[in-house]
Amino acid sequence: MSTTLHSFMDIFETTIEDGDTSVQLNKIVIPLIQRDYAQGRIDKDINRVRSRFLQALYRAVTGEPITLDFVYGDIDEEGTMTPLDGQQRLTTLFLLHWYAAKKEKISDDKYAFLSRFSYETRYSARYFCAELVKFMPSFETTLSADIKNQAWFPFDWKDDPTISSMLVMLDAIDERFKDVPDIWEQLENKAITFYFLPIRDMGLTDELYIKMNSRGKPLTVFEHFKAELEREIRALDEKNGQNTADRIVGKIDKSWTDLLWKYRSSGSSDADDNIIDDEFLRYFKFVCDIICYRNGQSPQGYSSDVFDLLHLYFSADDEKAVANIATLESFFDCWCKIKGYNNPTEFLESFMSYTHARGKIVVDSRYKIDVFEDCLHFYSDKSGRIRQFPLNRIVLLYAITIYLQHQSEVTYSDFVRRIRIVNNLIQNSEDEVSDRQDRNRIPAILQAVDAIILTGVIDDSIEINFNVNQIQEEKEKIEFLMQNPDRTDEVFELEDHNMLKGQIGIIGLDNLSLGSRFSSLFTCSWDKIDCALMALGNYGQQERNKWRYQFASKSLQYAWDELFHKSANAGFENTHTILVELLKSKESFDDGILDRIISAFLAQCEKDNLYPWNYYYVKYPVFRPGSYGKMSNDDVVNKPYMFSVMQTKTQWSQNTYMPYLKEADDDHLSRDEMGQYLVYDDVYIVCENNSYGVYRNDDDSLTDTVTISQNEAGIDTEDRIIKLKKYIANMK
Incomplete structure (x- = not known):
């Protein structure tokens, strides 16, 4: 057996070769063990998934053909395929083909294959699919209302989760495709395809099939995100002749997951929370914001939805996508192996404290010393609209990350001195650290941070938007300590006083x-x-x-x-x-x-x-x-x-x-x-x-x-x- 490319129409005519025997696939049945159809559920995350999937199908039908990755399934001797993975996509394709056939009044013989798609999860879902194929809607009201008004639609079917999801999806399909002509023709021309791999080709046993499908959980947002990110990077690889996707996906599954594992769900022991999905996506948002700032822009002008960010910065059509992927990779990689430390927390605690301690900077006690953890847990609220991880912490985390990316060039002792300068500037630039579109100073601030961390110099050639008084004081302290290195402890202890927070001008270097x-x-x-x-x-x-x-x-x-x-x-x-x-x-x-x-x-x-x-x-x-x-x-x-x-x-x-x-x-x-x-x-x-x-x-x-x-x-x-x-x- 081998992997082949198919459309939803021709899959029903496929002959599967297995050694000396062959079986023609003539029916697709969603088995009892499978979960209900989920893409039509009313839920914020599912709404997003549904909208994006339909948008992808819309682009395919209107001129950009799409391949929906793999569908895995077992085929019995009678040619009935039961999908292991791909149920949600197959069901949506069934509904889209039904919609095109009815909307464009396609002859019965052309869409007869639709009757060979069935659900066994509940008898109601099975009969609904059969009745739906026979039904001709009026298109004078919503499809769901029209269907529920039919004599063949019992009242209690509304409580079937698969049926209710299908009705929601049909209304969504109608909303998206009602003005699109010649849908059926595009489907015949294979505008939408997928790879089909018989389950035996994967070496999977029936026991594993049962285990994988008995979970009954829909794909998470992260799983959809990961698949879409991989798809974009592979498209970019094809365009540039590279092989980046395998490396990035491998890191997501291994080293980056290992990095985030200790931070999963705030350390909860709840098994249902034993995942790193949210932590990954929050840090992904942080990296996207950094990319945005480096482009001289403000995230305030863009969506904070991770899928929008994915397509904004990592699309194969974006000329900066290769550089952005490199940025993403380096911002994750640098935390995975920190020279001399076992984990980020140990590293951060080596130079950060809530009170004065020699060799450390003082940070706001409202937050964790582990600024990386705070980013993973509080970068934004669930809606993505409110940034709970404040801008001053973003700048601090950025400065630390720049050092980690350049450990071979910057010594640890130099870094500790330089991060103190950055911390002093941050603490005394509350008004200046702003990314409002009308006064976005963060791009210039990040440039200044780069110069300080990498060279130790507050570079006058860069447009610096920290507080001007603090900049001047930091320059004076650099010069003073070069001439009076024996007074370093005095300066730092005074800086660390809670009433001063890095600015000591109210007392002055002359009065140390x-x-x-x-x-x-x-x-x-x-x-x-x-x-x-x-x-x-x-x-x-x-x-x-x-x-x-x-x-x-x-x-x-x-x-x-x-x-x-x-x-x-x-x-x-x-x-x-x-x-x-x-x-x-x-x-x-x-x-x-x-x-x-x-x-x-x-x-x-x-x-x-x-x-x-x-x-x-x-x-x-x-x-x-x-x-x-x-x-x-x-x-x-x-x-x-x-x-x-x-x-x-x-x-x-x-x-x-x-x-x-x-x-x-x-x-x-x-x-x-x-x-x-x-x-x-x-x-x-x-x-x-x-x-x-x-x-x-x-x-x-x-x-x-x-x-x-x-x-x-x-x-x-x-x-x-x-x-x-x-x-x-x-x-x-």
Whole structure:
């Protein structure tokens, strides 16, 4: 016996040679042991498979003939073939030929072979196929509705999974082919073919046949994907005279499966989850995204469906397909054998940590140290629309992968130093690491990563889109450590502090000796640190919009990150100066030391009867609510006291308030006026830079002014909050 190429029409006239005997195949029967027809099921994954298969058949019928790979089957002495593999494809071809025959009113004798295709899975499916061949639809409604309305269609047949799937497929075929002419003629001309291999040619036993078909499970998305990928690579091989497909498929089945095996289904012991399908497809998406970025594009503009990605980057018609296949292969291969390590986890843990450790970089504790595992489990949600594996982790994983692909060129020690540079850039470029189509910076970022990992140089010739301040700092640190290699540990330990995350400019290379004091300081209460800094001067920074200001927070690190990481805000150098002054004032810090600094400042203000704005900030906790550290003041030069406390990052809200008013009488603070008024029965009170205005509720006329005494420099010489409280008490 030998493998032969057939169409669904001529398979029924095939003579199978077996030594001295021959058997004519005249009937195809789906046996009891086989699963139900599945390509018509209503399921997201099956819908995708159905759509793609019909699209392939559509292209074949409209001008691009297709071969559907192998159909395996056993043939008995009477010429009845029972398929081992190919049931789903054969059933769909049966339905397509039926549709073409009925739609184009082909004579009965030409499609009589359809009656020789039958199901034995259930009697209902068997009789349905027989009745369907005899039935002539009206094509005036959906085929499924027309069929279910026939007298020969019992009501309970709708519950037969094979029949219901066939009805769905018939409607899908009609939707796809209703405007296609001459379908039957194209089928006669062998637009759709497949290879048929009798089961005995494969050396398979009946026992194996039973085992393979008793699972009752439809092909997975991964199995369809793998077959389609192989088909595309083989087409490319034929075009280029290569033999890549066998190598790639062999690696998928062996070395790449071995790589992913420990990561299967998050380590679940559930036997049903003992596969690497999802992990493979997630990493495949990662590689496709990298290909897209390297092409100067953004994945945001493309489908995230793995089949769409397969055809986009690995189609034989794509001139870059050969290079893309090489990329896919190298991105998998490099993780399979890592010099000096048994597996990716062991390798990654050798240079990554959640806290400072010599020779390691610090990574975000929200994620696993095994960034490769995170990619395999969280690259995107099930719909593929939401990327749960964030862009900064994509860039980090890419950098590590580039090293693994060049282990023969880059030493491990050089890599550990260089990945620290990349990690620092990533951590301090949150706004820059973007792949939106209107500001896609990832292509340039990946180019910069290539240069850093392979050469250790931040190359000015490349358009770099990391944060410019961090780029400059990294260059300065490279130069500094070349001249002062003995201070490497000091630099790295300071970089690894959780409040700095790689950017140490707030302290500076000139003040490295203060690193231990900084660590000591941030074991204290954040609120007390805030107050101690403010006691030395107004350390706040003005944002680029000019009316919003950044201060610290007693509870949210976000505020400290905004202060300690140089940005477009004005005042970073002033914050640096005040922080360094505080660090230089003591060898170490605790809450008691900070309390004494704070108390001394307040006592001096009260002794001198001078109450600058920062006095109120330190004295009254209402100025420091513990939110995002945001305040607003649209004219700080002329109105230095007029800071309103915000509770959001960017906008005023009903929870915004003028802190003097809130401290004086919170019960009468008006949320409707965004905390800018104290409202009473007849009047309301508004804070001005050097006074309080008292206005009538009925006509907004000014009835009184509570003046705040100030010196010639415009600094309060009395506590304006105490004065307002006294006024309110007398008013009541």
